[in-house]
């Protein structure tokens with residue numbers, strides 16, 4: 001668990017705070033995404049959590065412990081850090097880079113080797129091909145994945161990830177996001193994730209913290225932020241397709257009309273969708289099958305129907321809230 | 324001044340060679356001492372605690388190279404007199420600057436994000452210095468040592484003037500007795516020593532430069 005209490009940072013020789021009295025907490029096992037324009041203080045917040053930057057005022061607690069009471073090197077070995085500029089050691093191989101923290105923690109060489117190979121696999125780098133290369137022999141995207149592997153190496157319960165997928169193309173980024181979310185299902189780490197891409201924030205975050213000019217503008221679940229943007233700044237950042245983005249986060253089951261298996265309504269459906277799929281998928285299925293209604297299933301059983309009219313009504317309702 | 328080939332051959336083969344080792348010593352000892360001083364001082368000056376002294380210390384090293392070694396010997400004359408060790412001290416002072424300057428430059432050239440990442444991974448300041456900063460800056464430090472070596476090889480000729488031995492003895496004998504052959508032979512040997520040192524240290528430098536920097 002990570003807590004920030006009225007944390008403020010004014011860098012030397014500047015007048016405007018880079019981070020201005022920010023308060024929030026992240027529960028164990030959750031991903032909190034910081035999103036906001038360049039220079040709004042996202043990186044500074046991360047770097048205060050692992051004490052690379054000391055706050056001007058305010059308190060930070062990690063697992064209930066004030067971080068000022070922990071030796072800073074020890075704290076950092078417990079917190080995985082993916083830095084924005086990647087920062088692999090140029091004179092060390094990828095194997096040595098990824099094994100850096102385990103070596104600092106004095107793991108056995110055999111265990112380190114095994115762990116590095118496992119991690120390279122996880123982040124989608126060929127272990128045999130990549131382990132002995134130097135960073136300059138990798139592409140930007142591959143270096144970034146090595147950076148993620150390095151941060152995960154010692155299996156730290158907390159991760160700070162500063163635009164970890166910034167240097168890869170949208171398709172690979174989407175895949176890395178999916179893989180990471182799947183990994184997170186297993187490892188349940190407490191993650192601070194920085195991005196300036198609102199779509200990435202909505203996809204990755206259990207919570208989102210929207211920042212602007214050092215100030216916390218809004219915090220909440222993606223659903224809360226989407227359906228109730230705190231102000232024009234948040235609304236503009238989400239963009240004009242707020243309704244569609246919401247449909248991506250809304251499960252089909254939450255809008256459907258419940259029917260019983262075998263009823264006339266259920267039998268009329270020509271296409272089907274799993275109940276936990278987003279409403280956006282329902283639209284996709286309807287379009288593909290040239291149908292106005294889709295049957296919603298749990299397992300093999302049809303439990304509801306969702307029609308184009310119902311979806312339209314829902315969009316109108318949110319858009320109505322908006323004005 | 325006239326030139327006789329026979330005397331020149333004699334100067335090259337008989338008169339000068341005994342001074343080669345002497346001259347080499349006169350280069351390597353000051354170089355070793357200068358490295359032992361300038362390198363650690365350069366490292367210290369890049370540490371946060373001592374960074375504010377950088378300007379002052381570097382201007383001292385600068386003066387060490389601007390003031391001619393003979394003047395340095397003159398200054399120390401009342402305490403040390405003449406001879407070998409005053410010459411070594413003067414040459415050492417002369418050799419400090421390039422090494423210190425390159426140590427500072429080499430450490431300053433280590434990318435910020437690399438040090439940052441190392442710190443973020445939980446490396447201690449000492450681990451960052453010894454495992455990241457020094458390996459990455461060593462090639463630049465080596466090239467400073469090389470500059471000093473070549474510089475000292477030439478300047479060391481002056482040591483003979485104060486009884487400090489070295490190849491300079493051959494040259495100054497030539498000047499005193501109007502023997503062009505001796506002046507030429509001494510100069511050639513100093514040139515060879517300088518080139519040889521340069522070659523050897525370049526080889527070491529290349530050995531130290533990891534493939535990614537080439």
Ligand SMILES: Nc1ncnc2c1ncn2[C@@H]1O[C@H](COP(=O)(O)OP(=O)(O)OP(=O)(O)O)[C@@H](O)[C@H]1O
Pocket residue numbers: 011012014018037038039040041042043044045084196
């Ligand atoms: N070491 C520093 N000294 C002075 N000012 C700094 C320092 N680091 C950051 N700043 C300033 O603090 C503000 C916030 O910087 P920060 O790096 O946290 O932004 P960011 O949200 O991560 O931006 P980006 O998306 O571009 O990475 C900026 O105005 C920046 O200029």
Ligand SMILES: [Mg+2]
Pocket residue numbers: 042043044084162
């Ligand atoms: Mg940043």
